[in-house]
Amino acid sequence: MSGSGLAVGAAREVVLTDDLTRTQMVMYAGVSGDYNPLHTDERYAREAAGYPGVFAHGMLTMGLTARAVTDWVGDGRLLRYGVRFRAQVWPGDRLTARLSVREVRDEDGVPVVDLDVVTVNGDGAEVVTGYATASLA
């Protein structure tokens, strides 16, 4: 349930996808407008760009991770959300978000919660790390 259990030290683990598909990457390209063929075009990615194959938009991983955050803090409550992209995400990856409450505090008279946000792949490697702050008012 959203908003519940947001106390310091509380943590949640959410499986975002068990098997990231190329189709999901195509869906993200289509709606976001980021048609960089690195993410959808195996031939370009391998032969022209020199990668092992297509890999996910960083913003797809950030978007998938956002679901775990908003499912916890509630709708329309985010004040800040940011990530660093640590490693590439490949088709077939299993992605799991790990959220933990760093601090509950006042910000300009409004109670807020600060979360640490990490998403890991199936090998346990961090693919994004970041933070989110949400209003508790």
Next chain:
Amino acid sequence: MADYRFPVEAGQIMLFARAVGDPNPVYADPEAAKDSDAGAIIAPPTFVQAGAQYDPDYPLRPRPGEPWFGSGRAATGVDARPAGGGGLHAEQHFEYHRPLRAGDVLAVTSRPGKTWEKTGRRGGRMVFVETVIEYRDGAGELVVTARGVSVRPERPVETGEDA
């Protein structure tokens, strides 16, 4: 990047939520959204990225009659990648001034931020470039401030370098 107008439409919000695997009805169902905390259809946290669709100069969109760097008959349609098309995303930060709702019409302005260089773990030189984008509503009030950092590595990377 040109300044541009970005109409926030319920249909694009629904498709965006599907693309990021989020079945929350607050992004798709007007009736359920009315009964939620948000009170109406709102956009998912990273939705403003989809404003690229409205950016007339966005470099990662094919245009009729112009060469495109993805594959067709050959592995790439151009000899060199276009400016802005060869970088990787290193960081993304959003500040939300209020929830973004279907029906908002945003004025989007961007400005360059900092630029810095770093040496990667395998010795390659990397150039980091920051861009700040402001999304304002019809009243001129800030709705979202986005700060992105891209990195241009000297050669393909198998894993992202720390920014």
